[in-house]
Amino acid sequence: METVELFSAEGKGRGLKATKEQWAGDVIFAERAYAAVVFDSLTHLVCHTCFKRHEKLHRCGQCKFAHYCDRTCQKEGWAKHKSECSAVKKQGKAPNENIRLAAQILWRIEREGGGLTEGSLVSIDELQNHVEHFGDEEKKELRVDLESFLEFWPPNSKQFGMQYISHILGVINCNGFTLSDQRGLQAVGVGIFPNLCMVNHDCWPNCSVIFNNGKIELRALGKISPGEELTVSYVDFLNVGEDRRQQLKKQYYFDCTCQHCQKGIKDDLMLAVKEGGEKPSQETVKEIIQYSKDTLEKIDKARSEGVYHEVVKLCRECLAKQEAILGDTNIYLLRILSILSEVLSYLQHINEAAGCSKRMVDGYVKLYHPNNAQLGMALMRAGVTHWHAGLIEVGHEMLCKAYAVLLVTHGPSHPITKDLEAMRVQSEMELRMFQQNEFMYYKMREAALQNQKIQVMPEPTNEVSPGIFQKKQ
Numbered sequence: 001m002e003t004v005e006l007f008s009a010e011g012k013g014r015g016l017k018a019t020k021e022q023w024a025g026d027v028i029f030a031e032r033a034y035a036a037v038v039f040d041s042l043t044h045l046v047c048h049t050c051f052k053r054h055e056k057l058h059r060c061g062q063c064k065f066a067h068y069c070d071r072t073c074q075k076e077g078w079a080k081h082k083s084e085c086s087a088v089k090k091q092g093k094a095p096n097e098n099i100r101l102a103a104q105i106l107w108r109i110e111r112e113g114g115g116l117t118e119g120s121l122v123s124i125d126e127l128q129n130h131v132e133h134f135g136d137e138e139k140k141e142l143r144v145d146l147e148s149f150l151e152f153w154p155p156n157s158k159q160f161g162m163q164y165i166s167h168i169l170g171v172i173n174c175n176g177f178t179l180s181d182q183r184g185l186q187a188v189g190v191g192i193f194p195n196l197c198m199v200n201h202d203c204w205p206n207c208s209v210i211f212n213n214g215k216i217e218l219r220a221l222g223k224i225s226p227g228e229e230l231t232v233s234y235v236d237f238l239n240v241g242e243d244r245r246q247q248l249k250k251q252y253y254f255d256c257t258c259q260h261c262q263k264g265i266k267d268d269l270m271l272a273v274k275e276g277g278e279k280p281s282q283e284t285v286k287e288i289i290q291y292s293k294d295t296l297e298k299i300d301k302a303r304s305e306g307v308y309h310e311v312v313k314l315c316r317e318c319l320a321k322q323e324a325i326l327g328d329t330n331i332y333l334l335r336i337l338s339i340l341s342e343v344l345s346y347l348q349h350i351n352e353a354a355g356c357s358k359r360m361v362d363g364y365v366k367l368y369h370p371n372n373a374q375l376g377m378a379l380m381r382a383g384v385t386h387w388h389a390g391l392i393e394v395g396h397e398m399l400c401k402a403y404a405v406l407l408v409t410h411g412p413s414h415p416i417t418k419d420l421e422a423m424r425v426q427s428e429m430e431l432r433m434f435q436q437n438e439f440m441y442y443k444m445r446e447a448a449l450q451n452q453k454i455q456v457m458p459e460p461t462n463e464v465s466p467g468i469f470q471k472k473q
Contacts, residue, residue: 003028006121006198009229011257013128015200016121016230022220024371025408028207028230029195030215034117034124035080035104036179036191040097043067049077050214051189052182063088083107087154095152097190101176102149102168105192110158120194127197129170133253138173145169171197174252180211184416201252202231203244203260208373208409219409221371237368238331240267266367272327280325288325292318292332299339303460308343311460315340329363337363338378342460345385354389357382361398376405380420387427390445392434396427 002019009015022028038046046053047069057067058074063085068074084103088094095103105124116123134142149165172190175197179189193216196209207230210217218230235247241261248256259265271289273280295318302310318336326333337360344353361375361382368375379402386395403424406417434441 001029001119001121001195004121004195004230007229009200012200012254014122014198016195016198018224018226018228018230020226022224024220024222025411026220027411028218028220028224030217031119031193031195032215033177033179033191033193034120035101035108036189037097037100037104038189039187042188043094046181046188047073048081049073051179051211053186053188060085063094065094079111080104080108083154083157087152090154091152095148098145098169098172098176099148099152101172101190101192102145102165103152105168105172106153106160106165107157117194122194122198124168124171124192124194127171127175127192127194129167130174130253131166131170134170142166142169142173177209177216178211182415183419184210184212184410184414199230199232201234201248201254201256202258203233203235203237203241203256204258204265204369205231205233207232208371210373210410210414212411212414217411219411221369221408236374237372238270238334238364238374240264240270240331269327269329269367270331272329274323274325274327284325288321289332291321292336296332296335303339303343308347308460311343312340312347312349315343328359329366331367334360334363339460341382341385345388346460350385350389354382354386354391354394357385358394371405371408373405373409376402376409377416379405380416380423383427384423387423390442392427392431392441396424396431399424399427 003022004016005019006014007017018028036051038048038051042053043065044057044059044067046067047057048066049068050073052069054069058070060066060068060074060081065088066074066077066081066085068077084094084100084107087103094100109124114123131142146162146165146169149169153159171192175192176190177193177196178187179191180186181188196216196218199207199209199218206221206224206228207218208221209232210219218232224230234252235244237244237260239247241264245256245261248254271285273285295314299311299314302308302314315336319333319340322330322333322336337356341353341356341360344350344356357378361378364375364378379398383395383398383402386392386398389395399420403417403420406414406420410417412418412421430441430445433444
């Protein structure tokens with residue numbers, strides 16, 4: 001941690017600042033979880049040690065709850081699972097992920113005699129819990145969690161006071177970091193990383209966080225000077241400033257005072273109306289945005305039920321109304337385009353999907369930070385969609401742009417960056433072939449596709465890409 005130091009950030013409490021110059025893509029620090037657990041819904045699909053997804057996992061023979069890639073992962077994870085194993089066996093079932101994580105934290109404190117580990121700038125005791133800011137509903141949930149914890153916690157383990165257990169549950173509630181699978185595409189668990197908890201929020205941050213090979217990495221998005229505060233974004237930027245502030249206040253209990261919120265930077269683009277011709281009235285714009293919100297709720301329901309043709313119908317209807325009123329960077333238009341391109345790809349309507357994804361990323365480029373991970377992933381998906389559609393020139397260009405972004409946000413060793421590099425090399429080779437003889441390229445491509453099964457795109461889900469902190473819902 002020699003690259004950072006703690007300081008008192010005005011109006012924010014403590015924060016971290018750089019002690020030496022950093023450049024885009026530099027890993028400022030990497031940190032292993034103090035404690036981490038797999039989500040309840042994925043306990044049988046994700047390794048409880050390395051958090052990788054596998055179709056066939058080995059189950060703990062004693063508690064029948066924990067699952068592992070192989071004997072190596074099981075052996076490596078035994079120290080933290082030993083107490084949990086005994087407690088799960090005794091109770092007959094495992095409690096929810098928050099209770100399991102609180103127990104893992106307290107068992108580690110019991111084993112090591114404190115919440116401060118080598119390389120940590122702060123201890124678990126020093127982390128913010130925000131219990132004093134809880135509303136009535138959150139206090140009620142905390143009492144339920146306390147009862148569940150006390151039922152699960154073994155009498156032969158060290159006994160902690162109610163106030164301290166509440167502190168740990170509060171820390172998890174507002175500081176739990178989302179762990180992703182090995183390719184970074186799905187949230188699979190939650191962990192506590194004390195050093196990361198010290199990094200403050202900014203809607204236009206100078207750092208990003210990625211889970212890579214069992215560690216989180218704090219990576220610079222551009223040049224950072226010595227003494228400059230390090231920041232990450234706790235929420236997706238693709239919301240107007242007022243909505244981001246409300247989300248941050250509700251989930252993390254602070255008022256965002258960043259420049260983008262104070263000055264409403266890019267809010268005009270996010271709520272843009274169609275240019276050229278007569279400008280639509282404010283009432284018309286308000287109506288179409290409300291219609292978009294209502295449609296998105298219907299789309300969520302249809303997606304959750306797997307009725308994808310209904311999703312396409314709703315998206316097309318909404319898009320037809322939006323296109324007459326909303327501008328190309330309007331976030332409600334972009335949300336519909338994003339869903340439509342994903343579902344059309346899954347249904348093998350590739351050409352229409354490519355058109356939607358192109359419009360989507362064109363809007364994203366004007367809104368997101370140039371080194372935003374969400375932008376990089378969107379460019380990658382759009383590039384793959386264009387490749388499937390045989391639009392090799394545009395597809396290759398998107399894959400190259402995506403690779404440039406992910407080199408910064410994910411780094412060259414991340415599995416998704418390695419996959420992307422292989423796609424980029426493949427598309428470059430095909431592009432050269434296309435430029436030399438377009439007719440022959442399409443003939444060879446057609447023959448190749450006839451000799452392999454149709455590749456079905458991943459089934460769409462309502463889950464967004466993993467964010468920074470896992471707020472209990």
